[in-house]
Amino acid sequence: MRKLKNPLSAMAGILLIMLVSVVFLSARCSSNPENASTVYADPGLKTELSKESVSALESLQKANRELTSMILPSVVTLDVVETRKVQNNIDGFPWFFFNRPQDQKDGQGEREYEAEGMGSGVIVRKTGKTYYVLTNQHVTGNAKTISVMLYNGDKVQGKLIGSDQRKDVALVSFDYDKDLRVAVLGDSNTVQVGDLTYAIGAPMGYVSTVTSGIVSAVGRSGGPNRNNINDFIQTDAAINQGNSGGPLVNIYGEVIGINNWIVSSSGGSQGLAFSIPINNLKKAIDDFITSGEIKYGWLGVQLLEINDKFRESLNLKDIEGAFAGQVFLGSPADKGGIKPGDYITEVNSTKVKSVDDILRVIADLKPGESSSFKILRKGKEISATVKIEERDEKNVADSSKLWPGFVPSPLTEEIIKQLELKKGQNGVLVTSLQAKSPAAVMSLQPGDLIVKVNGKDVKDVLSFYDELSNAKGEIWFDFIREGHNLVTPKIKR
Known part of the structure; x- marks a missing residue:
């Protein structure tokens, strides 16, 4: 969640003060001192923990301190300014509250304005004096300027190396003469429900904030970006606006995810937070540094989510995989022998469970390399070897070749x-x-x-x-x- 600073912040502030005043007033009016019972602490009572309990808690506290002191220096706060364009619509709101200028017609032209925002990031790579920060694309946007505030309080100028909406990921670089800690990237494939987690970032502008929780679920889908191809780690660690782009860390101090979005009816943390698994983003780091963009693999099939009725008609009940409903003529799949109606169950000996699953796998395949596929066709398992090509949006959108x-x-x-x-x-x-x-x-x-x-x-x-x-x-x-x-x-x- 990127914390935005917008032109209506003053008005929002007034409304917030009014709302808080009403809340305070309501709370005050609901109390009745005459009927209330007051309980005071008895100074004569003492509670003592056993030495074993104290020792266990001290060990836990020491471990928490060591872990957070290890990861905090790798976490940065990003202040971003980007130029946005908005269409001047009818009524002129919000730019012209009552009347538009005489020479402006309905819906005429665009207006540019600078939007300020704040988010978090984590240092993941160092080359010479250049450091690289991993964060979310929705944090950087099309940044005009990026200010990077380090854990020690120093501020340096950042540069947007690359960003990608499909994975909601961005990489920012900055130069710095002193040594900084580079975070260790873990293996998100080993994450299990119940694992302890730590979320670090700048929620609501409070930099270097650490919250903790557990992994509530893995393999979640959804999110505000409908075009994303990520799955998500769900955690109950408190995450708020400003946490976006910051790391989700395991008990070993390894980054297992990049905090991305929350579900909330109030706008604040309600224990439903979602992070992008770090394994989804490792290739992106290399691609950004090498070419400034992610090089996606392309198979050339249209994958379909099929319902139970459709699944039964294909004799695929209880079989995990992804259904290739159509194939692009001349695509890698077409050249490799994959046909419409094939049911893909494995890619490079890795089993695929769903359409979302195989989309992520194919996206990370390197263009130019051959990959092996296991498919079901006419009830029989067959193999196909396909030389993956780089994804080109023109090819993906060319319905004239969809068979x-x-x-x-x-x-x-x-x-x-x-x-x-x-x-x-x-x-x-x-x-x-x-x-x-x-x-x-x-x-x-x-x-x-x-x-x-x-x-x-x-x-x-x-x-x-x-x-x-x-x-x-x-x-x-x-x-x-x-x-x-x-x-x-x-x-x-």
């Missing part, structure tokens, strides 16, 4: 009734049709019922993918649209 260009959905009794099909009708329904795709070129439309592939009957989703896999050379579909039996033009695969 077949739609998602075949299984027929249900409800759909058969809605489409007024005969009872026991076989086939698959065209859904999620991609514009300019081969299916679109063949004039298919959403709602069409595919009943044959190259003259071979399609009974269900499984048989559709089987026949699609068997088809060679020219391909065409027999389909039903509004009760009419039609055939698509033939295209070369």
